[in-house]
Amino acid sequence: MARLFVRLKLSLLRNGLRRGWQQVIATVFGALYALPIAVLAAVGFTALGRRDDLAELAPTVLLLALTVLTLGWLLVPLLAFGLDETLDPLRLRLLPLSRRQLVVGLAAASSVGIGPLATLLALTGVVVGFTPFGLGAAIVLAAVAAQFAVCIIGSRALATALSARLRSRRGRDVAAFSAAFLGIAVASLGQLPNLLFNVGDLDAEGGQLLRLAEQAAGVLRWLPSGWAASAIVEAAAGRLLPALLWLTGAVLLVGGLARWWLRALENTAVGSEAVGGGRLRDAPLFPRVVGFLPRNRTGAAAARELRYLWRIPQLRVQLLFVVLVAVGAAVAVAVGVGQRDPRLVLAAPLVTFFYGLGSLNSYGADRAAVWLLVVSGSGSQADLAGKNLAGVLVMVPIVTAMSVALAAATGGWSYVPVAMLAGLALLGISFGVGNLASVLAPMPMPESGTNLWATSGGAGCATLLVQLIAFTVQGLLLLPVVGGFAAALLLRPALLPLAALGVLVWGAGVWWVGLRAAANTGDARGPELVAALSRPTA
C-alpha cells in the first residue's frame, strides 16, 4: 500500500510538471532554494556535533533548530501552501481502504517531495554530527527517524483535523482571522532581536543572547516537539538511560499523532459537506453606510467591491491585515517603542501600501465572472473606477484613524491633514499603476479557502513578470512623494501643506493616466481577460 501511494504521488508530481514549463520552473526554484539550505543545515549540524569548541552550544542549538523545524512543518503548510489537495483524503474516501491503510499510504506519499527531501538532508547532518560510537548510535538513528515522522505525521494530522473546519465558510473566516493574527504575531516577534540589541554593547549582547537561548531551550525540551532532540543530545553525551526515556516519549508521540490523524480521517470521511453559510437579511446591493453612492456603473461597481472585500476570505484577510498593521503601529508608538516624534503622524499614509498591493490584481477575486463585464459592453473604466472608489472609502477612515491615534500619542495634530492628503495621493498612485497591471496581467485567485494567503494560482511567468514590473513602477512613482515630504520637512516645514497639495495633484494625475490607459487596454482585451481569469487555479 505504501509503495502504491508513493507511486501515485510521484505520478502526480510528474504530471504536475507536465502541465507547463512554469510548473517546472517553480519546482526547480523550490529545489534550488530548499536544497542548498538543507545542505548548509546538514553541514552546520555536523560541525555542531563534531567540533569541540561548539560542544557547549550544541545541545541548545540543536534543540532550538529541531523545534523550529517541527513548528515549521506544522504551520507553514497551513499558512503558506495550503492543504496538499492532490492527497486530499476526501478524494480517496470512496475507495475501500481501511483507515490504517490510508494513514500508511498517505504518510508514505507525504514523505515524497522537495520539503521532505530537504528535511531528510538536514537530519542526515544531525546523524553524522551527533552519532556516538556504541549503543548510543542506535538511539540517535531512531530519534532522528522519530523526528522526521513527527514532522510529517504531525503536519498531516493537523491539516486533516482542520480540513473539516476549513471547508465550512465559518471555519474559513476563523482561520482567516487566526492566520492574520499569527502573521502579525510573527512579524512582531521579529522585532524582538531589535529590542534586545538596543540594550548594552556587543559583548554583553552576545552573552545575553546565549543566556536567553539557553533558557528557551530549557523550556522547549519539555514540549513534545523537543523530545526527539533531547534524546539525540543525551545519547550523544553518552547518557543512555535518559536518552532511551526521551526516545520512548518521541515514539509514543509519533503513535499518538498517527492515532489523531486516523481519527481526523474518519471524521473527514463521514463529515458533512461544506454547509452554506447562514442566511443573511436580503440587503440591497448598496450597503446602507455608503448609501450616498450614485446608482450608476461606477457606484454599482464600488458597492459590489465593498461587498466582496468582506465576503471573499482572501480579501478579508488582506483588509484585516491592513487594519492590524495600523493598530499595531499606533499601539507600538503609544507604548513608547522608539521616539515620540510628532512627525511620526506622517507615517500613517504608508499603511495604504498594503492595500495598494492588492490593487495590482483587482480582478483576482472576480475570477471567471468577468465575462459578465465583457458581455455587458459596459467598459472597464467604470468598473476600475468603482473598485478604486471602494478602496478609497475603505482606506480613508483607516488612515484618518491611524493619523489621529498617532497624533494623540505624539502630539503631532498639525500633521493630520497633511497625512490624510498624502494618503489619498498614495492611493491614487497605487491605483493608477494597479489598474493597468490588473488588465495587463490578471491572475485568478484560487477558489479554495484552505489557503488564505494564496492570492494567485497557476500564473504564467509573463504574468508574474508584469506584476513585478508594476510593483516596481509603483515604488518608483512613490519616490516623488517621499522626496517632496522629506525636502519640506528638512528644509522648510512651513511648506509642508504646499508639498501635500503638490503630492495630491501628482497622485491624481498618475491615477487618471493609469485609469485611462487601463480602460482602453481592458476594452480591447476583453476576451483575453476572460481567458486569463478562467484558467483553473488548482
Place this chain on the structure above:
Amino acid sequence: MAVEAGGAAFRVRGLRKVYGSKVAVDSLDLAAPRGSFFGMVGPNGAGKTTTLRMVTGLLRPDAGSAEVEGIDVWLDPLEAKRRIGVLPEDVALFDRLTGRQLLTYSGLLRGMPATTVAQRTEELLDVLGLTEAEGTLVVDYSHGMRKKVALAVALLHAPRVLFLDEPFEAIDPVSARTLRAVLEQHRANGGTVIFSSHVMELVERLCDTVAVLHAGRLVALGRLDQVRGNGSLEDAFVSLVGADEVAGGEGLRWLGSSSG
C-alpha cells in the same frame, strides 16, 4: 436554407478558431432567422460553445465575422452587446452576492436606470421562483437555481437575441419547465432564442430551426422537419456524422457479474 440579410438574428461568415493544432471551428457560415427557436446540435467538441463565444464577444475569432441583427459584434461591440443576452455553460457569476444584489448589479452595469432595474429584478425573481432564496448568496445556490439566476441576468436588459449554451444541462424538470416558459414568452414578444445542446430529444421538442455541427463544420441547416426527415433527430444526426455502427456491447462480459 437562405435567410435574407437583415432578417437574421445572427449570422457568421467564415468564422474560424484554431487552438494549437486543433481546429475548433472551421470556416463556419451560419445564419439564424429572427423570432425562431434555433437549436445548434452536435457532439461534445463540435464547436458549438466556441461558436457561441465568438458570436457574443467572449472569444476572439482567428478569422471571419459575426453579426447580431445586422450589427458586427467585433466592429461595433457596444450596439451589438446591447441586443445580446448570454447564458454560458459554466455559469461563473459574482456569487458572493445574493440573487437580488447580483441582478441589481448587472442592471446598473448596463447603464439602466435604478428604478427600472429594481422593478424588473422583482419580476424576474418572482417569475423564476427565486424569492425564497432571499438572503442566500449565489455561491450557495443549487445548480438549477444558479442557472435560473443566470437566465435572469441574461434577460434583465430585455435583449433581442438570447444565446444559451446547454441551458438544460443537469437541471431538474421543475426548473426546466420554468426556463422553457420564460423562453417561450421571450419569443412570443419577438425575441430569438439560440441554444446549443447535445440532447437531441430536447432540441426536437423545443426548436423550429436546427443547425447540426460536427468537428467544427456545419453539416446540416434548416427547419426541424427538413433536417430530421422521417426519423428522429438523433438518427438523422448519427447518420450525418457517419457513426452508424453502434459500438459497445461486445466484450465487457464481466460487467454486472459479482466476481469483482
